[in-house]
Amino acid sequence: MNKIQKKPLSALGYNFIETPLPKGKDEYYLRNEQWSRKDQYRKLTAYEVEALVRNDNTSDDWNTIFVSEEFNPQLVQHCHFYGMVRIGKLEPYYLEFHNLRLPVGLYNSTICACDFGDNVVVHNVNYLSHYILGNEVIIANVNEMATTDYAKFGNGIVKEAESENGRIWLELCNENGGRRVMPFDGMLPGDAYLWTRNRDDEQLQQQFKSFTEKQFDKKRGYYGMVGDRCVIKNCKIIKDVTIGSDAYLKGANKLKNLTINSSMEASSQIGEGCELVNGIIGYGCRVFYGVKAVRFIMASHSQLKYGARLINSYLGSNATISCCEVLNSLIFPAHEQHHNNSFLCAALIMGQSNMAAGATIGSNHNSRGADGEVIAGRGFWPGLCVSLKHNSNFASFTLISKGNYMSELNIPIPFSLVVNDEHDNRLKVMPGYWFLYNMYAIARNSWKYVDRDKRIDKTQQIEYDYLAPDSVEEMFNALSIMELATGNAWYALAENASKKALTEKDIRKKGKELLLNNPEEVAKLTILVKGFENSSREVQLLKVHKAYPLFRELIVFYGIRNILAANKPSFLALQAAVKNAKRSNWQNVGGQLMKSETVEQLKSKIKKNRISSWNQLHDQYVEIGEEYAAEKLQHAVASMMEIKDVAIKNLSPELLSAWLTESINTMEWLTAQIKRSREKDYINPFRQMTYQSTKEMDAVIGKLEDNSFINQTATELEEYKNNIQKTIQEWEL
Known part of the structure; x- marks a missing residue:
């Protein structure tokens, strides 16, 4: 049975706060704290009351209607007021936005206990309750727009006298809620990452909960806010939603328990048919055309569109999900997911990722419990109609070819x-595929993510370069895997079988020797590995003889490139900066790379209460980001020296000069590969067959020689050469 409560009409618009009020406070005390202009209003004059009545307006008590000095009663018509209402300046203008032209004023609306800034437009709002509207706000044709006294605006908190069962959680990375977090406005992907990991550290978990509780007070009675110049039109239900300035909401079906961040510099938009419940929407976000989102966070400048579904998930900044379904996932910045049947569930996706049509990540429901988890490093790219099984783990920049993968995968x-x-x-696994066959894509992706990073708040310094501490550490691990697998393959041949017991060190040594000195012989071997797939079938590495030297060359190139980027004034200055350089493990913390020891230090500070709030943790992200270039330089030089088998203390001007010159060859090869991989799309006869002529093809897809990115890389190559020569001369190498 629906519980319909019947109360006196005289109570409508009053007694907003249902819990006992603090001593000496009335029900408006929090409202007055929110509205700085509360002292700029006066009571209505007798003439104004008469004019309002003549214009078919009603009020339960005209003494509770307050207005500014520049109030014009002729611009309020056919409205019903309940409770205290404060109305700002109303002048005889009309406001226009995207061809919508409406006169300033309040028309045909029912208004309960609201505050209005100057020159607002409120037309045909069936029920507007407990909201504070800024200046030049347009609200037209809205069925219901109300705030409750227990409104939390999407934050994972509970108010006074509320049950813990009412708390909103985000069940990230895992379907059974084992990694759930309490969402809050301002949550960064690094926060979500640290919270969802470390589940065995109860003290750390308790601190994260405490941070969130302290971020918000539990008092009831906060009003919904609508910032200056917002436009809200043709929406059905807006309940417990606070909205920043310059937002644009049109045609939404239901918006409930949300914070919509928006500003002049980064306005957010929500479009037709959307239903959004229990969420935080960051600055500059776009949500359009039938989107359904429940228990979610959208970081700044992310997009949901064309029927996308986002449930129990965190979507990082500068990301787009279109037509797809995402559940229980934590997604770092720069994620792309399109096409109607892309599905992502119970995953940690570490950014710069792309889901192709038909990809299905998770939701097997063929085991004894809920799905497991998928963890994918930066640059994850499951191809067309890929189906993966939980649990699986993927190193950075893994491309998965079309297919149904029946067993769990671990691709290191x-x-x-x-x-x-x-x-x-x-x-079959082909190391180095991107460099050998699709250099254009990986180079362009790294460039475009930097170019498209529209964040205003860059508290976390996001790494987009494909050669960075995380991927280079994985390359070192890959080198050892290839050495061991090659050695095993060589010793597996009858003529090479050794009678003595071989240690893993012996086998790796032989593999390295073959890979460095006899790549032709390695090319003839069938190289198998274990631990990549949870099955009894064989796993084969392809083109190891090409990938191994290429990885080594690229690690050296990574070192040289970071030396140049450091822009040190002399060789001695470089020596001083890297004298204690060493390799170490790194973690991707929400797109920001940190040394593992730095992450451990952060956790220790949190547990010791030296970091006692989310804001303080965010300050730490900034400090770590400021040190990143120096730490990355040390890692890059240490990595280069290890490949060259030279101790840091033995780095000499002569060696560095030679390596600088050698790196030009690497840069030339990479630049050529970028053009070569794109050129294939022009010379492939199957790509040409839909065009009647080369001229038509050029008209449709553009000429290869006009490709701006390829031309840009050619320019960068010349700049790189000049920079190398300049460094050698200035450092007198």
């Missing part, structure tokens, strides 16, 4: 192509 080699070869009944 970055920049790999993964192929499910059903004909040979083998899983």
Whole structure:
């Protein structure tokens, strides 16, 4: 049975706060704290009351209607007022936005206990209750827009006298809620990452909960806010939503328990048919065309559109989900997911990722419990109709070829192509695929993510370069895997079988020797690995003889490039900066790379209460970001020296000069690969066959020689050469 309560009409608009009020406070005390202009209003004059009545307005008590000095009663018509209402300046103008032209004033609306800034437009709002509107706000044709006294605006808190059962949680990374977090306005992907990990550290988990509780008070009675110049039109239900300035909401079906961040510099928009419940929307976000989102956070400048579904998930900044479904996932910045049947569930996706049509990540429901988890490093790219099984783990920049992968995968080699070869009944992995065959895509992606990073608040310094501490550490691991696998393959041949017991060190040594000195012999071997797939079938590494030297060359290039980027004044200054350089493990903390020891220090400070709030943790992100260039330089030089097998103390001007010159060859090769991989799309006859002529093809897709990115890389190559020569001369190497 629906519980319909019947109360006196005289109570409508009053007694907003249902819990006992603090001593000496009335029900408006929080409202007055929110509205700085509360002292700029006066009571109505007798003439104004008469004019309002003549214009078919009603009020339960005209003494509770307050107005500014520039109030014009002729611009209020056919409205019903309940409770205390404060109205700002109303002047005989009309406001126009996107061809919508409406006169300033309040018309045909029922208004309960609201405050209005100057020159607002309120037309045909069936029920507007407990809201504070800024200046030049337009609200037209809205069925219901109300705030409750227990409104939390999407934050994972409970108010006075509320049950803990009413708290909103985000069940990230796992369907059974084992990694759930309490959402809050301002949550960064690094916060979500640290909170969802470390579940065995109860003290740390309790601190994160405490941070969130302290961020918000539990008092009831806060009003919904609508910032200056917002436009809200043709919406049905808006309940417990606070909205920043310059937002644009049109045609939404239901918006409930939300914070919509928006500003002059980064306005947010919500469009037709959307239903959004229990969420935080960041600055500059776009949500359009039938989107459904429940228990979610959208970081700044992210987009949901064309029927996308986002449930129990965090979507990082500068990301787009279109037509797809995402559940229980934590997604770092720069994620792309399009096409109607892309599905992502119970995953940690570490950014710069792209989901192709038909990809299905998770939701097997064929085990004894809820789905497990998928963890994918930066640059994750499951191809067309890929189906993956939980649990799986992927190194950075893994491309998965079309196929149904029936078993759990653990792919520790970055920049790999993964192929499910059903004909040979083998899983095949090609290390270095991106560099060998699709350099254009990986180079352009790194560039475009920097170019498209529209964040205003860059508290977390996001790494977009494909050669960075995380991927380079994975490359070192890949080198050891390739050495061991090559050694095993060589010793597996009857003529090479050794009678003595071989240690893993012996096998790796032989593999390294072959890979460095006899790549032709390695090319003839069938190189198998274990631990990549949870099955009994074989897993084969492809083109190891090409990938191994390429990884080594790129690690050296990573070192040289960071030396140049450091822009040190002399060789001695470089020596001083890297004298204690060493390799170490790194973590991707919400897109910001940190040394593992730095992450451990952060956790220790949190537990010792030296970091006692989210704001203080965010300040730490900034400090860590300021040190990143120096720490990355040390890691890059240490990595280069390890590949060259030279101790840091033995780095000499002569060696560095030689390596600087050698790096030009690497840069030339990468630049050529960028053009070569794109050129294939022009010379492939199957790509040409839909065009009647080369001229038509150029008209449709553009000429290769006009490709701006390729031309840009050619320019960068010349700049790189000049920079190398300049460094050698200035440092007198």
